[in-house]
Amino acid sequence: MSLQEWAKNEVEIACKRESPDRKEGEFDYGCACYESALKAFESLCEDGHSGMSIGFTKQILNRLIDGKPLTPIEDTEEMWKRSWTDEKGKHYQCSRMSSLFKTVTPNGEIKYSDINRCYCVNRNHPNYGYHNGFIGSIYDAMYPITMPYAPADKPDKIVCDELLTDPKNGDYDTKAIIYIEKPDGKKVKINRYFKESEESFKEISWLEYQIRRYKDWRRRKWLGNDEERHS
Structure with missing residues (x-):
């Protein structure tokens, strides 16, 4: 049985x-997704790829599917392309990577941001x-983007905690950044804490954060919706 015949049989099953x-x-x-994958696989086989070159081609294809450039961005x-201006400066969107932005501040400082290079989860x-x-x-302040820029294959995961000390403040009024988990599983401890202020969030001490955790626990216990939180 050839490799193509094997793949066709697997898709049928x-x-x-x-x-x-x-x-x-x-x-x-x-089934349409399975059959589409089979077409792509058959195309690779027809091009005469070996196991090694198929693996290399797969890496290229995965980056294209994920919207990541194949060569570094200059x-x-x-x-x-697109540009707009606000009080923070003039903003531009990258023509090769829609998640990448450039900001030129009023004092001439240049900053870059890729909204897909990290994401948050509640612990x-x-x-x-x-x-x-x-x-x-x-x-972005911890890991500033520099040019040329070649985005990683997978994003970093930022593990956070959210508390609500006063129901009138909406869903949450306190945030904690606990650690950052890299794609290889390595964890970078952050342990920074913030409370809602009039403009945005203001950094607070670990002690104040613990006090606010207690207030959040009391609120949830009173509501009968207490859930275990790990320190």
Whole structure:
């Protein structure tokens, strides 16, 4: 059995399991994905790729699927498209990578931000990722982007905690950045704490954060919705 025949057989088995009652010619989303993957695999085989070159091609394809450039990005004039201005300066979006932005501040300082190079999770709900502009700005200050820029294959995970000491403040009024987990599993301790202020969030001490944790615990206990929090 050739490699292509083996792959075709695997897709047929998967499709039967995905949609056992599927009639010939009938559309099924899951089966369509399997069949699309088979077409791509057959194309690679027809190009005469070996196991090693298929692996290399897979890495290239994965970066294209993820919207990541194949070569480093340079800060040249043609690299930036859309632009707009606000009180923080003039902002540009990269023409090769839509998640990459450049800001020129009023004093001439240049800053870069890639909104996809990190994401946040709540340490009590680690399966749900989200983006937060405030935390992203702290991350950018810790790990500033320099040119030429070649984004990593996978983003960093920022593990946070959110507290609510007063229900009138909405969903949360206190944030903690506990640590950053790199794609290789390495953890970088941060342990910085912030409370909501009139403009944004203001950094606070570990002691004040613990006091606010207690207030959050009291509020949740009173509501009968207490959940365990690990220090």
